[in-house]
Amino acid sequence: MEKDKQYKVIGICTTVCRFILAVVFIFSGFVKAIDPMGTQYKIQDYITAFGWTDVFPDYFAFCASMLLGMLEFCLGVYLFFGIRRIIAPRAVVLIMALMTPLTFWIALLNPVSDCGCFGDAVVLGNWTTFWKNVVLLAMSIVVLKWRKHIFPLVTTRFDWVIALYGFLYILGMEIYCYRELPVFDFRPYHVGANIREGMEIPKGEKPSKVETRFILQKDGVKKEFTVDNYPDSTWTFVDSKLVVVEKGYEPSIHDFEIIRWEDMEDITDQVLSDENYTFLLIAHQLSLADDSAMDLINELYDYCLTNGYAFYALTASEEEDILKWQENTGAEYPYCITDDITLKTMIRSNPGLMLLKGGTVIRKWGKNSFPDEYQLNAPLDKLLIGSIDRRSFVHRMVQVVAWFVFPLLFCCLADLWWERYRNRPRKENETGF
Secondary structure, eight states: OHHHHHHHHHHHHHHHHHHHHHHHHHHHHHHHHTOHHHHHHHHHHHHHHHTOTTTSOTHHHHHHHHHHHHHHHHHHHHHHHTOSTTHHHHHHHHHHHHHHHHHHHHHHHOOSSOOOTTTTTSOOOHHHHHHHHHHHHHHHHHHHHTGGGOOOSSOTTTHHHHHHHHHHHHHHHHHHHHHSOOSSOOSTTOTTOBHHHHHOOOTTOOBOEEEEEEEEEETTEEEEEOSTTOOOTTSEEEEEEEEEEEOOBOOSOOOOOOEETTTOOBOHHHHHTOOSEEEEEEESOGGGOOOTTHHHHHHHHHHHHHHTOEEEEEEOOOHHHHHHHHHHHOOOSOEEEOOHHHHHHHOSSSSEEEEEETTEEEEEEOTTOOOOTTTOSSOGGGSGGGSOOOOOHHHHHHHHHHHHHHHHHHHHHHHHHHHHHHHHHHHHHHHTO
16 A cells, blocks of 8 residues: 555656656747847857857857757657657767756856856856756656656557657757848747836945956966056056946946947937937847848938938947948948947847837837838838737747647647547447447
């Protein structure tokens, strides 16, 4: 009797751990898949923090981003449906065994601000991430040890269909979101967001106190100094950094600044307070930007001149790259300098296009979907693209989930029907009817 109870307890624990791991891995893989460039940037941060920039080629971070999203999502699907019961638990244990000590090291040294395990959807602190991984590692060991208690939701005849569709679904999602833009935008520059409001600090809240530290060198010795104790000219400047002296309220947008390139004037307020439409061409590095849509961009600039709309190209590129871009594309629009990380956060495309009105993000386009002359056949206030896309988060979520759930549900129901159909002659023979 005690063995039966023990057997049931083990079965329940294994099932609970299995489904928790499945949901976490599916969610983690999905948020990476819908933002492959964001995951790529985070992996690049890790490579830089480890000092491995000379070891890995530039395309490594992108390939790792695509593979990591697919791997986590597929393993989550395997666990959820109870298929690949030998491979999946072992792979999950291996991943958690690698990630747990890695996140412990990150929590201790804090080389990156957050792990990025759930993208921008759920941002966890480094210590929270470590303890989360400790729990998941323990669960994965339970599932591996008692994997015989994993009951499949489909028969072995249909498990390959589930595995194949899960892989094709997440691969298609990654390709679509890379070519276009993420289907869900969790960043503060999403459509409908007001950039000025995102920069404000609520009444009663205190901003963080930041201090500039200067790293100087003298006689081979490096030391840090502040503005108050800055030394004499015998010290040589090496570098500078910003240090948070006192943590306070940090707005969701805290580093947005537009500096006009031709005269280095700050025009941030001018752009955000303009109640007319403003187009922002965003290319964080022009030397890496795709110039295949330059004819469309030049036509868009002409459209803005005709209709009285402002148009700026925002970049973090050096002067040499800007001049080269102008020469190669024949671009005549004005350029502005903005922080590189800010531009990568604003839009996951190089180049990308953003439409503002009164500081509110109206529309965003990736490099493969810039509006053309057929869409821009009238002033923006008379066009659909001149208004905010009103499709809600729930509406898009239902669409995305439906494309995954309904085909799999159909497979499960077909499998169940076939199983009953196969067993029907056997039952009729046993009953004599």
